[in-house]
Amino acid sequence: MATDSLAVQLTGIEKRFPGVIANHDVNLNVRAGTIHAIVGENGAGKSTLMKTLYGMHQPEAGTISVFGEHKVFRSPSDAIDAGIGMVHQHFMLADNFTVLENIILGYEPIKGGRVQYDQARLKLQDIMAQSGTHVDLDAPVSDLGVGQRQRVEILKVLFRGARILILDEPTAVLVPQEVDELFSNLHRLVADGATIIFISHKLDEVLTVSDDITVIRDGTTVAEVKPDGVTRSKLAELMVGSELPSPHGRASEVGSAVRLSVTGITVAGLGEKHALEDVTFEIHEGEVLGIAGVEGNGQFELCETIIGLTKPIEGSIVMNGDNITHASPHHRLMSGLSYIPFDRHREGLLLDAPLWENTLLGRDGDPQFLKGPFINAAAAKADSREVIERFDVRTPSELVPAYALSGGNQQKLLVGRELSSHPNVLIAAHPTRGVDIGAQAAIWEKLRAARDAGLAVLLISADLEEVIGLSDRILVMFDGHINAHLTPAEATPELLGTYMTGGVQEVAS
Amino acid sequence: MSEPIATEPNAPSAEGTSANAVSKLVSLFTGRSQQSALVTLASSLAAVAIALVLAGILLWATGKSPFDAYSKMLDAGLTNDKLLETTQRATPLIVAAVAVAIGFKMNLFNIGVEGQYLMGVFWAAVVGAYIHLPSVLHIGLIFLVAMAAGALWAAVPAILKVKKGVNEVIATIMLNTITLSIIDWAFQEQFRYEIPGQLDVKTKVLPTTAWLPDLVKNRLSSFIIVALVVVLAFWLIVYKSKFGFRLRASGANAVAARTAGISSNSMIVTSMVMSGAIAGLAGMTYLLSTSHAYGPTRPEGYGFNGIAVALLGRNHPAGIIVAGLLWGFLDSVAGPLQIADIPQSIVLVIKAIILLTVVIVNEVVGRRVAKRTADRTAAQLTLPVVAA
Numbered sequence: 001m002a003t004d005s006l007a008v009q010l011t012g013i014e015k016r017f018p019g020v021i022a023n024h025d026v027n028l029n030v031r032a033g034t035i036h037a038i039v040g041e042n043g044a045g046k047s048t049l050m051k052t053l054y055g056m057h058q059p060e061a062g063t064i065s066v067f068g069e070h071k072v073f074r075s076p077s078d079a080i081d082a083g084i085g086m087v088h089q090h091f092m093l094a095d096n097f098t099v100l101e102n103i104i105l106g107y108e109p110i111k112g113g114r115v116q117y118d119q120a121r122l123k124l125q126d127i128m129a130q131s132g133t134h135v136d137l138d139a140p141v142s143d144l145g146v147g148q149r150q151r152v153e154i155l156k157v158l159f160r161g162a163r164i165l166i167l168d169e170p171t172a173v174l175v176p177q178e179v180d181e182l183f184s185n186l187h188r189l190v191a192d193g194a195t196i197i198f199i200s201h202k203l204d205e206v207l208t209v210s211d212d213i214t215v216i217r218d219g220t221t222v223a224e225v226k227p228d229g230v231t232r233s234k235l236a237e238l239m240v241g242s243e244l245p246s247p248h249g250r251a252s253e254v255g256s257a258v259r260l261s262v263t264g265i266t267v268a269g270l271g272e273k274h275a276l277e278d279v280t281f282e283i284h285e286g287e288v289l290g291i292a293g294v295e296g297n298g299q300f301e302l303c304e305t306i307i308g309l310t311k312p313i314e315g316s317i318v319m320n321g322d323n324i325t326h327a328s329p330h331h332r333l334m335s336g337l338s339y340i341p342f343d344r345h346r347e348g349l350l351l352d353a354p355l356w357e358n359t360l361l362g363r364d365g366d367p368q369f370l371k372g373p374f375i376n377a378a379a380a381k382a383d384s385r386e387v388i389e390r391f392d393v394r395t396p397s398e399l400v401p402a403y404a405l406s407g408g409n410q411q412k413l414l415v416g417r418e419l420s421s422h423p424n425v426l427i428a429a430h431p432t433r434g435v436d437i438g439a440q441a442a443i444w445e446k447l448r449a450a451r452d453a454g455l456a457v458l459l460i461s462a463d464l465e466e467v468i469g470l471s472d473r474i475l476v477m478f479d480g481h482i483n484a485h486l487t488p489a490e491a492t493p494e495l496l497g498t499y500m501t502g503g504v505q506e507v508a509s
Numbered sequence: 510m511s512e513p514i515a516t517e518p519n520a521p522s523a524e525g526t527s528a529n530a531v532s533k534l535v536s537l538f539t540g541r542s543q544q545s546a547l548v549t550l551a552s553s554l555a556a557v558a559i560a561l562v563l564a565g566i567l568l569w570a571t572g573k574s575p576f577d578a579y580s581k582m583l584d585a586g587l588t589n590d591k592l593l594e595t596t597q598r599a600t601p602l603i604v605a606a607v608a609v610a611i612g613f614k615m616n617l618f619n620i621g622v623e624g625q626y627l628m629g630v631f632w633a634a635v636v637g638a639y640i641h642l643p644s645v646l647h648i649g650l651i652f653l654v655a656m657a658a659g660a661l662w663a664a665v666p667a668i669l670k671v672k673k674g675v676n677e678v679i680a681t682i683m684l685n686t687i688t689l690s691i692i693d694w695a696f697q698e699q700f701r702y703e704i705p706g707q708l709d710v711k712t713k714v715l716p717t718t719a720w721l722p723d724l725v726k727n728r729l730s731s732f733i734i735v736a737l738v739v740v741l742a743f744w745l746i747v748y749k750s751k752f753g754f755r756l757r758a759s760g761a762n763a764v765a766a767r768t769a770g771i772s773s774n775s776m777i778v779t780s781m782v783m784s785g786a787i788a789g790l791a792g793m794t795y796l797l798s799t800s801h802a803y804g805p806t807r808p809e810g811y812g813f814n815g816i817a818v819a820l821l822g823r824n825h826p827a828g829i830i831v832a833g834l835l836w837g838f839l840d841s842v843a844g845p846l847q848i849a850d851i852p853q854s855i856v857l858v859i860k861a862i863i864l865l866t867v868v869i870v871n872e873v874v875g876r877r878v879a880k881r882t883a884d885r886t887a888a889q890l891t892l893p894v895v896a897a
Contacts, residue, residue: 329768329772346762348768350762350765361765362768364751396886401882403879
């Protein structure tokens with residue numbers, strides 16, 4: 001294997017979108033037969049760069065060489081022809097097709113107008129044997145878990161003859177065990193002569209798996225380092241220009257009063273299976289209860305049930321001593337419940353509306369924002385300015401529409417709105433998902449301060465570092481029920497990962 | 510009424526939140542409304558101008574001079590008589606457009622205004638003829654009956670939507686047809702009032718206490734004042750009140766509104782009922798000022814033209830008044846054009862092209878403005894220019 005020859009060389013790449021320069025002066029050298037990580041914060045320009053390499057758009061300046069040959073990619077099919085394949089962060093699979101059908105879709109071997117399934121099957125079995133992956137080719141994709149779907153995506157790319165694989169945040173959706181499996185597959189592929197470009201912002205993984213690391217900051221490549229020549233904190237510094245924030249630490253004590261008590265909640269699912277099965281927990285004053293779990297294991301239904309948007313078929317919810325099992329969402333919100341929803345665009349914001357209407361949403365029952373039956377716009381705007389100020393939302397004013405803000409600032413606004421109604425129970429679902437590190441630190445800080453002031457928090461997150469760091473107690477949700485109780489001291493990502501994939505906790509007491 | 514535009518540049522719109530195709534269509538009509546008053550005005554005027562040019566080409570292609578036609582329209586339309594007629598014709602359209610706009614603000618497409626105002630006219634005519642009250646009370650009661658009839662009729666699709674998920678577009682279209690059958694049956698079988706020796710078939714004529722006075726005799730009904738009050742109330746309720754905020758929030762993002770404790774089902778029912786109640790008033794010029802009874806000369810098309818006026822007026826109070834007057838003007842010059850040997854159907858063509866261009870121009874301008882706002886916000890923050 002020629003380690004010194006370059007599989008991909010990008011020189012002086014510049015990509016502009018109207019009003020923004022997404023990439024400028026980007027230089028990237030990927031040695032053949034290596035795993036090359038590209039790290040950077042959300043919004044640093046990693047995905048833009050990879051789209052350039054995959055031919056999804058054309059750069060304004062700069063050159064692309066593949067195995068020493070100068071290339072111009074007009075479309076992804078040009079890139080595929082050059083042996084480049086991309087495994088997207090969001091899988092692009094047809095659920096009701098089998099694995100085999102999905103893999104050959106768009107690249108079917110055809111003879112005499114007929115699809116040569118057997119030929120494809122043989123070729124795939126070959127590929128699977130070589131790369132050490134295994135997926136049941138005849139299983140419908142709808143039956144597969146996330147990790148297996150990702151393997152299908154990788155096989156799809158290999159089937160098209162890719163020798164250079166781009167993986168866009170491949171571990172974002174995986175539990176730790178699946179990550180390990182993915183990495184061993186990647187090593188097999190590399191040993192077999194493939195080259196892998198691995199995009200991530202998870203530094204531990206990057207340091208474990210890669211041979212070379214290129215750091216992108218503010219749209220340009222700022223450093224190229226070797227994993228053994230750099231520490232985690234040094235890498236973080238390169239990425240953001242400062243130390244990584246940490247969710248750890250608390251100065252206050254958990255109070256004794258029970259703020260929220262959920263008892264035996266069962267919620268009907270789409271089929272015969274219940275979406276939630278006998279879920280029970282309590283949250284005290286000044287306590288953060290973390291719920292870890294792979295998305296789609298009942299967390300959403302749990303939130304909707306506590307908010308009152310979904311009616312449980314069994315069980316009860318008591319908040320501050322009031323049984324609210326049958327209360328309207330409005331009543332619950334008015335009696336001190338707040339909710340940072342899963343998806344800020346779908347459930348949290350009025351994107352076309354100005355920020356001050358967004359900070360008013362859900363709080364319009366507060367007499368300070370009313371003048372008789374009318375909205376007191378001046379008061380609502382003043383309050384909005386205060387939220388913007390206190391939560392450091394970067395915006396020219398409270399009058400701009402919400403869509404004009406970056407994701408991190410939208411999220412800060414949302415967190416600010418929810419905390420400004422002075423709740424005593426807060427449900428925080430993925431409070432820092434998709435925000436940059438600066439906003440993440442700010443949001444953690446605000447949540448901690450609110451908790452210290454007595455707020456009871458139900459924290460739902462896929463970010464295990466966040467769950468372990470912020471929580472006072474951790475529950476793991478799997479398949480609609482709670483299958484483990486842990487303290488943050490005993491919780492490790494690996495242990496959580498075991499429970500998140502259905503591992504059964506041994507009862508100690 | 511120009512002030513409201515300036516104070517409300519950032520109202521949320523229904524854009525981008527709806528999943529199914531019909532709702533997408535609705536959001537296409539309701540458009541984005543976060544842009545400034547000036548941009549809104551300019552884009553609407555541009556749409557009208559483009560429509561006039563296109564209609565001109567059409568006229569030219571059929572061998573008529575567009576300049577001739579347009580100057581005839583202006584000559585005929587800008588006389589005192591015709592301006593009064595413009596206002597008179599605009600009145601029901603403005604009321605109907607407000608009814609439609611209430612729905613649009615909640616992301617509901619109430620195509621049923623057509624049926625709702627006919628229900629209003631018919632039942633108000635029936636009830637009004639059999640009661641005797643002092644004039645103000647009599648007229649007030651007739652308004653209430655008309656509003657109740659429209660509201661009840663609009664509640665049907667609302668309840669179907671809330672309980673059974675039936676799309677309101679489909680339900681209201683079908684109810685329009687059903688309306689005609691019900692009214693025809695009730696009229697023919699129950700409430701036809703035969704006056705011996707007269708061939709006129711009508712419901713019983715209203716007592717004179719129920720007649721609305723004219724502002725200008727036989728030219729302009731005082732109902733225009735009621736219409737303006739309706740527009741003002743619309744502005745206050747939808748744009749300024751807490752209820753209106755919730756309504757617009759539900760329309761802009763039903764899921765987020767629900768999450769914020771606003772029951773979208775109750776908003777759907779309330780806004781449809783309000784829409785129907787206002788729709789019920791659209792036919793009152795005809796009933797109380799012109800005909801004083803329900804008969805085969807009943808008005809037609811207020812509902813559909815109301816949709817057009819709401820659309821052209823961007824669901825905004827001031828916009829609706831201006832658009833209503835434009836529609837009234839076009840209707841009032843159709844006759845004189847005919848006399849000048851220019852087919853009056855050109856008026857219909859102009860209206861149709863205006864609608865299409867408005868939808869297209871709204872969409873194009875809306876996207877541009879959204880993009881520019883985002884860019885400008887980023888620029889104002891002087892953040893590093895980096896995209897994801």
